[in-house]
Amino acid sequence: MMQRHPCQPRPDWREKVESVGLTFHSHDDGPYWDESAAYELSRAEVDELEAAANRLHFLCIDAAEAVIKNHWWPRLGICEAAIPVIMQSWERDDFSLYGRFDLAYDGQSPPKLLEYNADTPTALVEAAVAQWFWLRELHPHADQFNSIHERLIAAWRRLAGTLVSDPARCERPFGTPLSDPARFKTPTDRAGTEPGASAARQPPTIHFSCVKDLAEDEMTVLYLRDTCEQAGMQTKSVFIDDIGWHRRAKHFVDLDHKRIERAFKLYPWEWLWQEEFSAHLRAGCLQFIEPAWKMLLSNKGLLPVLWELFPGHPNLLPAYEAAEPLGGSYVRKPKLSREGSNVSWVEGGVVVEENGGNYGEEGFVFQAAATLPVFDGNHPVFGVWVVDHEAAGLGIREDTRRITGNLSRFVPHYFV
Amino acid sequence: MANLSPMKRSKSIRLVLLGGLSTAVLTGCAPKPSVSAQNVYTNNFYVPGAGYYHAPFRSWYALPYNHFDAQRDQFFYGGQWGGQPFESITNISSPTAEAVQLVENSRTDVSRGGFGGWSSGHFGGSWSGFHA
Numbered sequence: 001m002m003q004r005h006p007c008q009p010r011p012d013w014r015e016k017v018e019s020v021g022l023t024f025h026s027h028d029d030g031p032y033w034d035e036s037a038a039y040e041l042s043r044a045e046v047d048e049l050e051a052a053a054n055r056l057h058f059l060c061i062d063a064a065e066a067v068i069k070n071h072w073w074p075r076l077g078i079c080e081a082a083i084p085v086i087m088q089s090w091e092r093d094d095f096s097l098y099g100r101f102d103l104a105y106d107g108q109s110p111p112k113l114l115e116y117n118a119d120t121p122t123a124l125v126e127a128a129v130a131q132w133f134w135l136r137e138l139h140p141h142a143d144q145f146n147s148i149h150e151r152l153i154a155a156w157r158r159l160a161g162t163l164v165s166d167p168a169r170c171e172r173p174f175g176t177p178l179s180d181p182a183r184f185k186t187p188t189d190r191a192g193t194e195p196g197a198s199a200a201r202q203p204p205t206i207h208f209s210c211v212k213d214l215a216e217d218e219m220t221v222l223y224l225r226d227t228c229e230q231a232g233m234q235t236k237s238v239f240i241d242d243i244g245w246h247r248r249a250k251h252f253v254d255l256d257h258k259r260i261e262r263a264f265k266l267y268p269w270e271w272l273w274q275e276e277f278s279a280h281l282r283a284g285c286l287q288f289i290e291p292a293w294k295m296l297l298s299n300k301g302l303l304p305v306l307w308e309l310f311p312g313h314p315n316l317l318p319a320y321e322a323a324e325p326l327g328g329s330y331v332r333k334p335k336l337s338r339e340g341s342n343v344s345w346v347e348g349g350v351v352v353e354e355n356g357g358n359y360g361e362e363g364f365v366f367q368a369a370a371t372l373p374v375f376d377g378n379h380p381v382f383g384v385w386v387v388d389h390e391a392a393g394l395g396i397r398e399d400t401r402r403i404t405g406n407l408s409r410f411v412p413h414y415f416v
Numbered sequence: 417m418a419n420l421s422p423m424k425r426s427k428s429i430r431l432v433l434l435g436g437l438s439t440a441v442l443t444g445c446a447p448k449p450s451v452s453a454q455n456v457y458t459n460n461f462y463v464p465g466a467g468y469y470h471a472p473f474r475s476w477y478a479l480p481y482n483h484f485d486a487q488r489d490q491f492f493y494g495g496q497w498g499g500q501p502f503e504s505i506t507n508i509s510s511p512t513a514e515a516v517q518l519v520e521n522s523r524t525d526v527s528r529g530g531f532g533g534w535s536s537g538h539f540g541g542s543w544s545g546f547h548a
Binding site: 020021043046050125128129132133135143144145146147148149150211219222223225226229230239240241242243244245246247248249253255256257258267271272274275276277280393 | 528
């Protein structure tokens with residue numbers, strides 16, 4: 001049975017979490033990494049969260065396929081220019097590294113999907129690393145739903161094994177049919193079938209990119225680069241606004257004028273499409289991680305599609321493109337918002353909680369309000385990480401408010 | 417009774433870059449200065465987009481000076497291959513005007529700043545910009 005235990009923070013917790021990369025542990029209003037409490041879960045609860053995330057990931061892929069087949073692009077507010085690039089990445093089954101489901105879970109009823117952060121999820125260093133070292137020091141005999149680090153390295157290794165440098169890619173036509181049964185196999189499915197023959201070839205360099213001067217972004221990207229290096233790949237850093245376009249060669253370059261073929265980006269796809277260089281994305285000469293097809297999964301416009309395709313599914317909340325089916329009580333979410341921006345919690349037709357922000361131009365969806373548990377006045381949201389198509393770990397963030405925002409605290413967990 | 421269920425946590429975590437954090441790792445590569453026919457350069461002075469300086473030939477080439485290719489069993493210098501490494505007492509020189517022009521042309525072939533502009537409108541006053 002899930003419990004929240006008050007704890008005495010380690011006197012030197014700041015130094016300890018900083019030493020493993022969590023330099024952004026505090027903000028102006030207090031700690032973001034909060035070890036004054038910890039969540040204890042049962043193994044059965046962890047199993048349920050894991051199974052729910054695995055189910056939901058493939059439901060989302062099915063829903064994305066329905067969007068593509070039925071040309072439901074306007075339902076997700078996806079711009080015309082993005083469609084061929086999404087299609088291309090989908091047909092090629094471009095490599096996807098990770099994502100994070102935000103689930104509402106009280107330990108009584110099945111976990112419910114709040115949203116899928118499938119494009120630019122953060123809170124990774126704290127989930128994968130900081131809470132692992134916290135566990136090792138304070139609860140060495142307990143377990144934690146957290147094999148994120150190992151799974152990330154394994155995912156990069158798989159990519160390294162399958163990559164070949166493909167200079168003719170710009171001319172490559174759309175690839176395998178949507179019905180190809182080999183699409184989106186999990187690492188477990190693939191075990192024993194993945195050829196290791198290409199290992200002798202030199203894997204191409206993976207560039208890692210984010211915006212400048214944001215500590216959380218830089219550390220998140222550096223951590224992912226760390227796991228990529230440990231998988232034997234070559235890596236390089238280039239800030240998103242330093243990426244260059246070579247006019248004659250017609251490919252992207254870094255500051256050394258070296259070609260960028262594959263780049264991990266911690267930068268939303270929908271922003272890329274608003275920018276000058278998006279015109280060059282159609283050439284397909286740069287493969288981003290996360291790939292363009294993840295735009296479908298990270299879009300909250302997928303929530304009504306999921307409910308339409310799988311009505312009554314135990315891990316879904318009713319969701320629509322209009323408020324009426326939900327009566328006067330619902331949560332209104334912009335299709336593209338992040339960190340709870342522009343989310344409104346409505347009860348009896350009255351807004352009882354709301355976050356500000358710059359989103360909403362793309363339209364809203366309306367989702368039934370989840371029953372959020374309360375522990376000492378705090379509402380936890382369960383962030384289940386998916387790495388290479390499989391659930392890999394958990395990070396819990398809590399807030400006294402029901403809408404998780406960018407100041408919501410990260411609280412470590414364990415189970416016995 | 418012993419718990420036989422497999423552990424769900426990573427067995428070990430080793431940090432290669434994150435533990436030994438350095439500014440160079442975070443900032444990536446820095447823009448290189450432009451070249452000039454008034455300056456002198458040593459062998460293998462690298463200029464992005466132009467290559468490696470070969471002092472005796474006063475220009476930049478795609479491969480380092482006297483680079484040995486095992487498959488060819490030959491050495492590269494001054495834009496050509498030879499059976500022996502090129503021998504010269506010149507290991508520093510100023511580039512020709514044509515070589516400088518080629519370098520400048522390679523610079524203007526690349527435009528930057530075409531990504532990243534959208535973020536500036538979303539970060540104002542926020543502790544974190546777009547995190548999910």
